[in-house]
Amino acid sequence: MSNVSTSLVIEDLLKDFGPVPSLDGRMMRVLHGISLKADAGSVTTILGSNGAGKSTTLACAQGLLRPNGGSVRLLGEDPYGASPALRSRVGVMLQDGGLPPSLRPIPLLRHVASFYRRPADLDALIERLGINEFATTSIRRLSGGQKQRVALASALAGNPEVVFLDEPSAGLDPQSRQVVFELIGELRAAGMCIVLTTHLMEDAQKLSDYVYIIDEGRNVAQGTVSELTAHAAHETPAQAVTFTAQAAMMLPALPEHLTLAEASPGHYRLDGVRSPGDLAELTTWWTREGVLPHALTMQPRTLEDVFLEIADKGNNAN
Numbered sequence: 001m002s003n004v005s006t007s008l009v010i011e012d013l014l015k016d017f018g019p020v021p022s023l024d025g026r027m028m029r030v031l032h033g034i035s036l037k038a039d040a041g042s043v044t045t046i047l048g049s050n051g052a053g054k055s056t057t058l059a060c061a062q063g064l065l066r067p068n069g070g071s072v073r074l075l076g077e078d079p080y081g082a083s084p085a086l087r088s089r090v091g092v093m094l095q096d097g098g099l100p101p102s103l104r105p106i107p108l109l110r111h112v113a114s115f116y117r118r119p120a121d122l123d124a125l126i127e128r129l130g131i132n133e134f135a136t137t138s139i140r141r142l143s144g145g146q147k148q149r150v151a152l153a154s155a156l157a158g159n160p161e162v163v164f165l166d167e168p169s170a171g172l173d174p175q176s177r178q179v180v181f182e183l184i185g186e187l188r189a190a191g192m193c194i195v196l197t198t199h200l201m202e203d204a205q206k207l208s209d210y211v212y213i214i215d216e217g218r219n220v221a222q223g224t225v226s227e228l229t230a231h232a233a234h235e236t237p238a239q240a241v242t243f244t245a246q247a248a249m250m251l252p253a254l255p256e257h258l259t260l261a262e263a264s265p266g267h268y269r270l271d272g273v274r275s276p277g278d279l280a281e282l283t284t285w286w287t288r289e290g291v292l293p294h295a296l297t298m299q300p301r302t303l304e305d306v307f308l309e310i311a312d313k314g315n316n317a318n
């Protein structure tokens with residue numbers, strides 16, 4: 001028996017909305033064949049620009065929307081119109097929270113937990129996410145970050161096997177973000193299947209076991225973070241070099257594929273470095289100007305670089 005079980009399988013998902021008046025009353029296709037998988041004990045992240053189709057994909061995966069084509073299997077079942085038994089194994093954190101505004105957080109969480117057969121240790125979750133600090137405030141009056149924490153606790157209250165998190169770290173202060181990261185790490189280690197979307201590339205890079213990048217309702221890249229950052233361009237990946245030196249130096253003319261800028265006084269960044277010759281362009285300039293940098297770092301490609309390259313290609317193709 002395999003040790004890894006696949007909790008979610010989406011194949012060739014199609015979704016239309018409409019009828020749309022600007023399309024003469026025709027339907028608008030927003031998902032054009034999305035496919036993805038998510039395993040137990042792992043974090044699977046869906047990245048994409050605004051309107052790429054992330055939330056629609058999640059809504060189909062959760063059974064909230066009926067696909068127009070393709071298939072979704074969540075814990076082995078079609079989630080659309082699924083049994084309460086399936087729903088009790090799945091947790092959902094929506095982008096806008098979807099929480100009842102007049103309730104206070106703790107009664108709400110107790111109510112949510114009461115629907116589940118094996119709820120999470122709610123007191124521990126409340127403590128962990130610092131919800132006691134604002135326990136007497138109604139949801140309506142909570143700050144954005146506080147609402148996020150309640151929404152996350154609500155998604156986890158039923159101790160689900162699969163949890164969908166739509167932008168879980170959006171609006172969180174650095175301390176709460178750290179707590180959420182640690183919690184996600186523990187849930188993954190405990191075998192939960194975590195499917196998330198985020199616009200924060202640094203978070204995606206830290207959290208994800210596997211990443212799907214989608215654009216205009218289509219899969220455009222997928223892999224582990226290291227696979228994506230190493231191979232996305234199918235060529236020697238460009239790197240950046242950062243260095244500190246005296247501020248406000250006159251920048252040299254460089255070959256077109258290199259971009260040099262002073263990001264903040266005395267902190268410079270050269271993008272597009274692909275060969276030792278590119279570094280020589282820099283050192284030639286330093287030699288000419290008599291500059292010896294104080295510090296120099298080669299920056300490996302990040303998920304953000306990959307994402308921006310893909311978005312750029314998409315824009316150029318349009």
Ligand SMILES: Nc1ncnc2c1ncn2[C@@H]1O[C@H](COP(=O)(O)OP(=O)(O)OP(=O)(O)O)[C@@H](O)[C@H]1O
Pocket residue numbers: 017018030048049050051052053054055056057
């Ligand atoms: N109920 C709906 N009716 C009509 N169009 C919709 C509906 N829901 C979403 N769309 C459209 O479908 C496309 C995909 O939207 P979706 O919310 O899935 O994108 P997203 O990747 O989650 O975006 P964001 O990052 O902005 O949250 C968008 O063009 C959006 O306008």
